[in-house]
Structure formats: structure tokens, C-alpha cells
Amino acid sequence: MLVFTRKRDEAVVIGDGVEVRVLRIGRDSIRLGVTAPTSVPVHRLEVYEQIRAENHLAAATLRSPDRLSQLRKHTIKAAVDPHAPAEPQGSPAPQRSVKPL
């Protein structure tokens, strides 16, 4: 691990166009500002790891055929409400999927 000492308002640059700057230093926490291209997602580590763990669990859902029938026992009570507010980018959600042969 590369270790730096930085004062307030000082920064480090990572790769091409990612900058991490120390904005404020508190007693138990520091405030960081991250500037990165939109193609570089930036997340709090614990949020990312939580979602990664959840995705790993979810990927096991179709591991065996009996699990599909188990899943289908779950009926969904709530139907799509036609009066629900539109998605931010417009509604209804477009269909885009492959049907079986």
C-alpha cells in the first residue's frame, strides 16, 4: 500500500483524471472530495461490498431447477399501478428480452 501524508486542501492523483482531495479534517473523520471521469464509478467501500455480497447470494438463486419452482411459488401481490408516477426517464419500462425457442 502506498501511504501519503496530506494536509488540508492537498490531494493525490490516481491514474488519468482521478483526484482525491482532503477537504476537512475532523476529530474522528476526514472529508474527502473525489473528482473522477463519469466512466469511473466511485463508491463508499462498505456500500460496494454489501451489494457485491448480495449479488453473490442472488446468483445462486437459479443454481438448480427445483429452485425455479420454489421461486414461482412466490406470487407477487402488487400489480403495476398504472397511476404510479412515471420513472424519471419516462414510462412504461420498455420490453427488451429474448424469448425461448
Add this chain to the structure above:
Amino acid sequence: MTAIPAEPVMNAPLRLDTEFGVFEVGSEESISFPSGVPGFEACRRFVLLSSPELGVFQCLRSIEGPVASFVVVDPRRVLPTYRTVLSGADLVRLGASPDGALLWLAIVTLEDATGQAHVNLRAPIVINPQMMVGYQLMPSNSLYPLRHPLSGE
């Protein structure tokens, strides 16, 4: 690198043998995930499969990198009032215009021990069908839970 349209990666249709049917998918059905999906970062291309066996669910399955398949559902089927706002950076990443229709999918998990199913409403997958680009949103301040019960039985 911003979101790019799906490039043809397969000449012949790809045959997928699944628990819920056999599918032939062409390159035009391939959805690009430039950052992969957390935990499956090497999976950069997926297809979305529907079948009578899946019912209201669909299957998002990788066709590049390790095999990964997720059961997904429209989050508004689970919670009709579901609404998540995309940031400007999200729109750029998806190559989406503010008024273009997007496809929202929530990942379903079936728990081994209890047989209970829940839906990840916090980190939905968003796909721009015009560009065939998708990614999983990871808001740090979402109102929605990571594990919303799929109402059932």
C-alpha cells in the same frame, strides 16, 4: 470511456441451454455492462431472457466472462410507487437522454435456508435499450432496502 453501443461480438447466434428453456441470442440482444456487476466485474455482456417458466420474472445472464445469472423483476411489480432518480453522471454512463425510456430491474434472491425470496430495491439494474448499455446503481442514500420481501405464498 463513456457508455458505448453494443458492438457485435458474435457472428452466429449463441445457444443458451437453461433450466427454463433453450435460447438463441444474436449479437443485437447483447447488453453491455462496461463496469460489470459488483462481484462479477468480469461479466461485461449480458442478455435478458423471458420464458413462461419464469413468469413475471426474467433472467439476466452473462454471455462473457464467468457464467452468472440473476433472476430479476420490474421493481414496480413489487412496489408500485418505486421511484429512483438518476444523477447526470448516471445518464452519461448509460448514454441516455433525460426523456428516453429505461428498463429497470431489481435482482431477486431466494434464500437457501428459509426458502424466502427478497428483492434488492436499493441497487437496481438500469438498462438503456436504445444503446443496450446497463449498470447497477449503487446509491449510498437510497430510501429502499437491500432486502425487500417478495410477497408470496
